[in-house]
Amino acid sequence: MAWKTLDEMDLNGKTVLVRVDINVPLENGQVTDTTRIEKIVPTITSILDKGGKPVLLAHFDRPKGKVVPAMSLSQVFPALAECLGRPIRFVNDCIGPVAEAAVAAQEAGETLLLENTRFHAGEEKNTPEMIAALAKLGDVFVNDAFSAAHRAHASTSGLAAALPACAGRQMEAELQALDASLGHPKRPLAAVVGGAKVSTKLELLSNLVAKVDHLIIGGGMANTFLVAQGVEVGNSLAEREMAPTAAAILARAKEAGCTIHLPVDVVVAREFKANAAHDVVPALACPADAMILDAGPKTAEAIAKVFAECRTLIWNGPLGAFEIEPFDAATNAAAKAAADLTKSGQLISVAGGGDTVAALNKAGAATDFTYISTAGGAFLEWMEGKPLPGVDALDQ
Template sequence: MAWKSLDDMDLAGKVVLTRVDINVPMEDGRVTDMTRIERIAPTVADILKAGGKPVLMAHFDRPKGKVVPSMSLEPLVPALSGTFGVPVRFAADCIGAEAKKAVAALPEGEVLLLENTRFHPGEEKNDPEFAASLAALGEIFCNDAFSAAHRAHGSTEGIARLLPACAGRLMAAELSALEAALGAPKRPVVAVVGGAKVSTKLDLLGNLVRKVDHLVIGGGMANTFLAAKGIGVGKSLCEHDMTGTAKEILAKAGEASCEIVLPEDIVVAREFRAGAENETLAADACPEDAMILDAGPETVKRIAAVFEGAKTLIWNGPLGAFEISPFDAATNAAAAKAAELTRNGALISVAGGGDTVSALNRADAAKDFTYVSSAGGAFLEWMEGKTLPGVAALEQ
C-alpha cells in the first residue's frame, strides 16, 4: 500500500493536523472506556518526540452540522491530558479566527484539541471550503482515524488532498493488519461471520466467498442458511425472505471452492434469558416452539479443526447469543481456540466490529489475537472489498 507514515515526514517545528477518533462513551462528563484514547497516544507521543505540534481534529456523536453544547469535545481534555502525560489545550472552534489563535499560541511539547468538526455542515458534506479552512491551520495532515476512514468527510478525505499527508501509528497498524489478513494472506484463510441478519452483511458474504477458503457462519445468520437448506428453525431469529439469497451465496461458495461451515448441532431454548432451560440437538431437530440460541459442541469441534488447518483468520460477529450465559459457550470456545493458535504462532488472527470486540473481551481472548480493530463500519466495508475514501486519499 502506497501511503506514507510519520517516519516519512519532517515534523520538526511543524503543526501536524491529526485526525483522531475519540468518539468515546461518556457518563456524567467522564469517559467510561478509554480504549480509543489510549490507542492514539503513540501517534501523539511520536509527533511530540519529532518536534511537531499535534493539533487534534475529531467528531463526537451526531450534531448534524449544528453547535450542540452536550456534544462538545471539551470534557475529554482531562482524559487526553492524563493519557498523553502533557498539557492539552482546547479551542472552542475547529476553523476560523478562534482556531487560528489557539494554534498560534500552542507551545512545543503541548497538544491542542479542536472543537467537534461536525458542528459545521461542511464536515459531513466534504465541502472544499471547510476542508481548506482546516488545512489553513497546519502544515502536515496525519490521519490516525481508521474507524472514520469509510466516510469522505472534510477532516478525513478533503484535507488529505490539500496538505502533505501520512498515516498515524494506529492507522498504519490497522492497514498493515488488514493487508496481511485479506490483501496478501497466508493460506488457508478462514473467516467467521456472525450476527443477526444476512441482509446487513450481503456484500461482505459475497466478497468473502471469493477470497477465503472456509467461511464459518454463526448467530441468527446461520438460521437463515439452515432454512435455505430446508431445515426447520422453529421460532428462531431468521430472515425467511432471504433464503433465496442464502442459496445464491451457497452456490457462489461452491463455484469458488470455499467451504461454508454451518452448525451441525444447536443449543435451543423456549425463552431468551440468562440461565434458561436448554438442550443440545442435531441442527435439523429444532422443535417448532424453540429458538436456536447457540451452536453446539460438535460444531465447535468442527470450527476448531478448521482453525487448526488455517494460517489466517478474520472474525466479525458472534456465533450465538453471546451476551447471556449459557448461550455464549460456542463463541467463547472458538475464541479461546483462535487465541491459543495465535499465541503458539500457528495463526494470524484479525477481528473487528463492535459486537466482535465485546464478545472476544468477554471470552478473554482479544489480548491474544494478532490484531483487534477498534473500527466498526470501516472494518466491515474493508471486509466487503470497498474502497475507503480516507485511506484512498492517503495513497494519492
C-alpha cells in the same frame, strides 16, 4: 496500496493536523472507556518527539452541522489530558479566528485539541471552504482515524488531498493488519461471520466467498442458511424471505472453492433468558416450539479444527446469543481456540465490529488476537471490499 508513515515525514517545527478518533462513551459527562484515547497516544508522542506541534481534529456524536454543547469535545478533554500526560490545551472551535489564534500561540511541546469538527456543516459535506479553513491551520496532515476512513469528510479525505499527508501509528497498525488478513493473507484463510441477519451482511458474505477458503457462519444468520437448505428451525430468529439469497451465496461459494461451515448441532431453548432450560440437538432436529440460541459443542469443535488448518482468520460477529449464559459457549470455545493458535504462532487473527470485540473480551481471548479493530463501520466496509476514502487519499 502504499502509504506514507510518520517515519518518512519531516515534522520539525511544523504544525501537524492529526485526525483522531476519540468518539468515546460518556456517562454523566465522564468518559467510561478510554481505549480509543489510549490508542492515539503513540501518534501524538511520535509527532512531539520529531519536533512537531500536534493539533488534534476529531468528531463526537452526530450534531449535524450545528453547535450542540452536549456533544462538545471539552467533555473528553480531561480523560485525554490524563492519558497523554503532556501539556495539552482545549480550543473551543476547529476553524476561524479562535482556532487560528490558538495555533499561532501554540508552544513547542504542547498539543491542542480543537472542538468537534461536526459542529460545522462543511465537515460532513466535505466542502472546499471547510477543507481550506482546516488546511490553513497546519503544514502537514496525519490521519490516525481508521474508524472514520469510510467517510469522505473534510477532516479525512479532504485534508489528505490538501496537505502533505501520512498515516498515524494507529492507522498504520490497522492497515498492516488488514493487509495481512485479506489483502495478502497467508493461506488457508478462514472467516467467521456471525450476527442476527443475512440482510445486514449480504455484501460482506458475497465478497468473502470469493476471497476466503473457509467461511464459518454463525448467529441468527446461520438459521437463514439452514432454512435455505430445507431445515426447519422452529421459533428461531431467521429471515425466511432471505433464504433464496442464502442459497445463491452457497452456490457462489461452491463455484469459488470456498467451503461454507454451518452448525451441525445447536443449543435450543423455549425462552430467551439467562440460564434458561436448554438442550443440545442436531441442527436438523430443532423442535417446532424451540429456538436456536447458540451453536453446539460439536460445531465449536469443528470450528476449532478449521482454525487449526488455517494460517489466517478474520472474525466479525458472534456465533450465538453471547450476551446471555449459557448461549455464549460456542463463541467462547472458538475464541479461545483462535487465541491459543495465535499465541503459538500458527495463526494470524484479526477481528472487528462492536459485538465481536465485546464477545472476544467476554471470552477472555481478545488480548491474544493478532489485531482487534475498534473501527466498526470502516472495518465492515473494508471486509465488504468497498473503497475507504480516508485511506485511499493517503495512497502515494
